[in-house]
Amino acid sequence: MHRAEQLAWLSSRAHELATSDAWKCALEAAEDDDPGTDLKHRANLRELRREFDRATKLSSELVVRDSVAGSLAKHAWADARARSDFSSFAPHLATLLEIAREKADLWGYDDEPYDALLEGYERGTSTAAVASLFDAMRPAVREIAAGAVAKSAAHVVALPPGPYPIEAQQRLNARIAESIGFDFQAGRIDTTAHPFCTTLGPRDVRLTTRYMESDFTSSLFGVLHEAGHGLYEQGLVAEDFGLASGSAVSLGIHESQSRLWENHVGRSRAFWEKWYPVAQEAFPQLVRMSLDSFLEYLWRAEFSPIRVEADEATYDLHILLRFQLERELLNGSLAVGDVPAAWNEGFHELFGFAPADDRHGCLQDIHWAMGGIGYFATYTLGNINSAQLFAAARREPAIDMALGGGDYLPLLDWLRRSVHDHGAVYDPADLIARATGNVPSTEAYLVHLQSRYLS
Amino acid sequence: MHRAEQLAWLSSRAHELATSDAWKCALEAAEDDDPGTDLKHRANLRELRREFDRATKLSSELVVRDSVAGSLAKHAWADARARSDFSSFAPHLATLLEIAREKADLWGYDDEPYDALLEGYERGTSTAAVASLFDAMRPAVREIAAGAVAKSAAHVVALPPGPYPIEAQQRLNARIAESIGFDFQAGRIDTTAHPFCTTLGPRDVRLTTRYMESDFTSSLFGVLHEAGHGLYEQGLVAEDFGLASGSAVSLGIHESQSRLWENHVGRSRAFWEKWYPVAQEAFPQLVRMSLDSFLEYLWRAEFSPIRVEADEATYDLHILLRFQLERELLNGSLAVGDVPAAWNEGFHELFGFAPADDRHGCLQDIHWAMGGIGYFATYTLGNINSAQLFAAARREPAIDMALGGGDYLPLLDWLRRSVHDHGAVYDPADLIARATGNVPSTEAYLVHLQSRYLS
Numbered sequence: 038m039h040r041a042e043q044l045a046w047l048s049s050r051a052h053e054l055a056t057s058d059a060w061k062c063a064l065e066a067a068e069d070d071d072p073g074t075d076l077k078h079r080a081n082l083r084e085l086r087r088e089f090d091r092a093t094k095l096s097s098e099l100v101v102r103d104s105v106a107g108s109l110a111k112h113a114w115a116d117a118r119a120r121s122d123f124s125s126f127a128p129h130l131a132t133l134l135e136i137a138r139e140k141a142d143l144w145g146y147d148d149e150p151y152d153a154l155l156e157g158y159e160r161g162t163s164t165a166a167v168a169s170l171f172d173a174m175r176p177a178v179r180e181i182a183a184g185a186v187a188k189s190a191a192h193v194v195a196l197p198p199g200p201y202p203i204e205a206q207q208r209l210n211a212r213i214a215e216s217i218g219f220d221f222q223a224g225r226i227d228t229t230a231h232p233f234c235t236t237l238g239p240r241d242v243r244l245t246t247r248y249m250e251s252d253f254t255s256s257l258f259g260v261l262h263e264a265g266h267g268l269y270e271q272g273l274v275a276e277d278f279g280l281a282s283g284s285a286v287s288l289g290i291h292e293s294q295s296r297l298w299e300n301h302v303g304r305s306r307a308f309w310e311k312w313y314p315v316a317q318e319a320f321p322q323l324v325r326m327s328l329d330s331f332l333e334y335l336w337r338a339e340f341s342p343i344r345v346e347a348d349e350a351t352y353d354l355h356i357l358l359r360f361q362l363e364r365e366l367l368n369g370s371l372a373v374g375d376v377p378a379a380w381n382e383g384f385h386e387l388f389g390f391a392p393a394d395d396r397h398g399c400l401q402d403i404h405w406a407m408g409g410i411g412y413f414a415t416y417t418l419g420n421i422n423s424a425q426l427f428a429a430a431r432r433e434p435a436i437d438m439a440l441g442g443g444d445y446l447p448l449l450d451w452l453r454r455s456v457h458d459h460g461a462v463y464d465p466a467d468l469i470a471r472a473t474g475n476v477p478s479t480e481a482y483l484v485h486l487q488s489r490y491l492s
Numbered sequence: 493m494h495r496a497e498q499l500a501w502l503s504s505r506a507h508e509l510a511t512s513d514a515w516k517c518a519l520e521a522a523e524d525d526d527p528g529t530d531l532k533h534r535a536n537l538r539e540l541r542r543e544f545d546r547a548t549k550l551s552s553e554l555v556v557r558d559s560v561a562g563s564l565a566k567h568a569w570a571d572a573r574a575r576s577d578f579s580s581f582a583p584h585l586a587t588l589l590e591i592a593r594e595k596a597d598l599w600g601y602d603d604e605p606y607d608a609l610l611e612g613y614e615r616g617t618s619t620a621a622v623a624s625l626f627d628a629m630r631p632a633v634r635e636i637a638a639g640a641v642a643k644s645a646a647h648v649v650a651l652p653p654g655p656y657p658i659e660a661q662q663r664l665n666a667r668i669a670e671s672i673g674f675d676f677q678a679g680r681i682d683t684t685a686h687p688f689c690t691t692l693g694p695r696d697v698r699l700t701t702r703y704m705e706s707d708f709t710s711s712l713f714g715v716l717h718e719a720g721h722g723l724y725e726q727g728l729v730a731e732d733f734g735l736a737s738g739s740a741v742s743l744g745i746h747e748s749q750s751r752l753w754e755n756h757v758g759r760s761r762a763f764w765e766k767w768y769p770v771a772q773e774a775f776p777q778l779v780r781m782s783l784d785s786f787l788e789y790l791w792r793a794e795f796s797p798i799r800v801e802a803d804e805a806t807y808d809l810h811i812l813l814r815f816q817l818e819r820e821l822l823n824g825s826l827a828v829g830d831v832p833a834a835w836n837e838g839f840h841e842l843f844g845f846a847p848a849d850d851r852h853g854c855l856q857d858i859h860w861a862m863g864g865i866g867y868f869a870t871y872t873l874g875n876i877n878s879a880q881l882f883a884a885a886r887r888e889p890a891i892d893m894a895l896g897g898g899d900y901l902p903l904l905d906w907l908r909r910s911v912h913d914h915g916a917v918y919d920p921a922d923l924i925a926r927a928t929g930n931v932p933s934t935e936a937y938l939v940h941l942q943s944r945y946l947s
Binding site: 238 | 495498694696733
């Protein structure tokens, strides 16, 4: 309760400052000045105004109520998950949905409340646009996932037994992170139970991963994923820290950077042609495994009930389900009490089996308990964006050739120029269009999945 | 610099709140109300008034300047220490001393500026009182330390070689922490490079320790020391969190709790009569070592240049030196540029040799760089208090007998009643006098050192 009170106080104080008269006056004065033609300056003003308007639409009372409800829900969720008892979490989820709808009403939306929430994570898009991308990809993703799972089941490949000593993993991970351009003068890699990336200040980016002695790829792909986030953060303009021009634009763009380095670079044959010999030197038992078998191991696919354990081929199915359910919850077409049944039914439709219990089903993720409704969609948007960006970058012959030779810096340079340098100046969809020459589309992503998992 | 700016902002904001008119009015209104006879309520008002008065004597400008100087000094110190180059740290130390003197002048003092700084760590005592305790003990402590070191050198005892697996260490540490009453429902033990104890909120006490595979006693005594701090924090009245009646009274009392469990309980023969067989089960190589040899190992003494590596017999010599130097620095009788020479000379006088370089000398500790001038004395005050409290507790036959049988809860109960329950209601010296029947004195401590190290 002490922490809940502290968080509520901080939320309220932050809201007070973000909506204060002093801040309003300063913003208006800046707007009254001639903004000139500088794109970044205009974008910074535009985004400050957007944030101010969004903040002032909420009352302090609502902000505090939201914070307290989230604190209570997180505890209730952890407890409910441990006991696999959805009913004890249900009233909290109902409260959070009510608050989410209240916020959506205050912010306003064109078609449905989900629009207003999505705007907070993925500026400038709409629920309908996301749904149309997702609907278009659903049949292909299901087919690819099923094919990949069947292929893996027919030919099981195992890594040679460990131990893969943790210190050797750390050395290899650091070498690889450095080779893709992660700047250890402006960041660190540490150990936690769940990998994450966080930015403490300009040029202070912290990654974490976790280690299994039985499988060195677990910590390594944790590092590649989080370093993808970290490279984006390190690439933002440090002098503009806190302004739109020095900020990441959206979760869907952030996730595109992590997925690009993790899956498109890190799980490619060219990558391991360079690094597999190095890994074999670090872990002599790998000498018994051919590069082809190792790649098969990296590309194995399995239907898991748990999202965070899902592989590349099956991951999006988890997101499609969540997006559909939270949209229905917000629209009121799905009642909170019916979530477990709807989850299990939807899961069965996509995966061909139902989770054993709610702990492995609708209680597995913390997102809703954190009030993060409208967030899940950005994972699959990230996957889509990553493929579109990577394909565009590889159209430059020098980048493609460098990747083949194990030189990742021309690719990083392209991402710096095409994505990182722009911060949040453009809306995500515009950023993608400017970088790739096309509006966001699932095409490159489906081509990638198909060629990796069905050929 | 980003962090320095954030810290400066927080300092300034905290100072603004602590000295605001609103707070002043609330405090005055509370003082105007009839305080009644409730001792705790009166003490809470008194301490709030003391904090308010101390805060209002400093200007915002000074608070911010202090914070920025500290941030810069910490970086300069880390860098200077790595290169063993005092001259690059000297200007920062000079600035911090100037600020410390400025604060002391604003707060006011009777005899010397050190009084005003000490008051922030050890309420109600004076530099002269501390100096007289330290002067009185100096010859005896030197003699005991020299004797203990000579004894250890004449008969070197080594622990059987490791590995002492870390998981087995963690299990043993947790069992022992639980046996002395540490409440794992209101706290945790984690791993860090340097052990510490911190309280995140009422009933949320976090300890850390560090592990050496070659010596299980390193992590265990880390846990015993920090759990001593943690038991104090867990023993404070949770409902009074943030008020004097629910706060630790001083660093010297805090340290008495950690030292009591670490040295008086944890390094005693009775303690290991109970736990050595358990340790031998966890670490079979200990079967080759007798209990007597193990105790000799625990009681070994050595002159080390580094305070944090010092053993019980030699620790206070490090503090006596620091107390003398920082007092002279504040009084202006020692110039910053002369610190290395004064350190080496003073060290030689106490230990019989000089440190190899400033890194192992005057640059070893972070305290001055953190602006913690007047802090070091509290370590030895903690040692003195720990012995006086422990001796008083053992005068109760039930406690003494329980300790002999490996039951620590009667001792904890006595500490709860005599120390923890009172929070910061009494001044440290009064608290000791009420608990032990005597004013603070080095008597029990010297008896303890003598009997452990010279008999």
